[in-house]
């Protein structure tokens with residue numbers, strides 16, 4: 194049976210991707226320390242899958258632990274080997290991801306994101322697993338671009354979180370024997386199969402409303418905040434700036450449905466395992482921009498709920514426009530986002546109103 198190791202599997206993107214990979218017939222080792230997630234997410238992944246309860250038990254091994262624990266990682270690879278199975282690839286979602294917090298806790302971010310990835314890569318090398326799909330971010334591009342971003346654009350992250358992602362990309366390129374993180378596809382002379390997927394703004398939820406984004410702390414991102422206003426947990430949102438160089442003065446982002454992101458991971462794996470060793474660095478975005486004011490209007494039209502707002506000053510480190518050029522994704526992994534912004538609003542609201550307390 195073909196096995197995959199998924200780090201950070203219980204998190205927002207990990208849980209949706211685990212469901213897609215489970216339905217695609219893989220056996221999954223799901224590793225998470227639950228620092229920002231709940232084991233309930235993985236129970237629900239099992240329930241949502243197209244497998245019987247018995248098969249779910251066979252196909253999902255949940256491991257509560259930390260990616261920095263090398264002996265735990267060894268045990269996972271060894272337990273697959275003992276069953277005569279092989280982990281053919283890793284999906285690496287585990288990490289800390291809050292931009293603001295990364296300034297206050299920079300050491301934790303380097304330790305968890307970069308330190309954790311080094312432990313993981315060492316274990317992979319020891320057990321001859323040379324394929325990894327890594328969660329990178331559009332944050333690696335920095336803030337100076339007001340056009341659709343393409344993989345060859347300069348890398349200039351402006352916060353510790355983005356720096357950890359750019360550093361991991363460079364480390365992966367180096368391990369693969371490649372020279373640049375500004376090329377979408379390169380052959381790996383060292384025999385590695387690696388995809389760094391630069392997500393733009395993942396949002397939405399599984400259409401069942403059973404799994405979704407579950408921030409443990411007060412959310413900072415626009416989608417969870419809009420949902421909190423919609424369920425009346427919060428009175429209004431503050432729009433950060435009304436004088437950006439955009440048509441309505443508010444920030445434009447490329448929101449991409451989390452199920453599209455999850456399918457993008459499977460597309461990346463399919464490409465990696467059916468091709469010669471290579472390093473792929475690919476944007477996962479829709480190529481469609483939505484401003485904050487547009488989003489509030491679309492939310493009202495699709496859900497029927499008004500989101501009260503007021504304008505505040507610009508947020509430190511924000512950019513006017515963050516938009517993907519998704520051309521290389523179509524070319525190299527045959528993926529493009531299928532779901533539109535209305536579906537993102539509908540599915541994220543569906544999750545939020547069915548689970549007003551998240552997984553609690």
Ligand code: NAD
Pocket residue numbers: 200201202203204205206207224225226227228229230231258259260261285286287288289290305309328329330331392393394395
């Ligand atoms: P998330 O916080 O929901 O998921 C991350 C998971 O990793 C959590 O379940 C957490 O408990 C786990 N984890 C953290 N540190 C760990 C460790 N040391 N050992 C084991 N488990 C650990 O985040 P997400 O939104 O699902 O993001 C997944 C990945 O995608 C992250 O690496 C993030 O940086 C990246 N990313 C996310 C976004 C986004 O907007 N959500 C955008 C770009 C990139």
Ligand code: UDP
Pocket residue numbers: 394413414415416418430431432433434443444445446485508511515
């Ligand atoms: N935003 C806002 N108010 C908030 C949170 C976000 O106006 O309370 C804006 C933000 O300035 C940006 C967009 O919403 O233009 C998306 O922000 P988010 O934090 O979700 O994503 P990111 O900035 O990381 O792309």
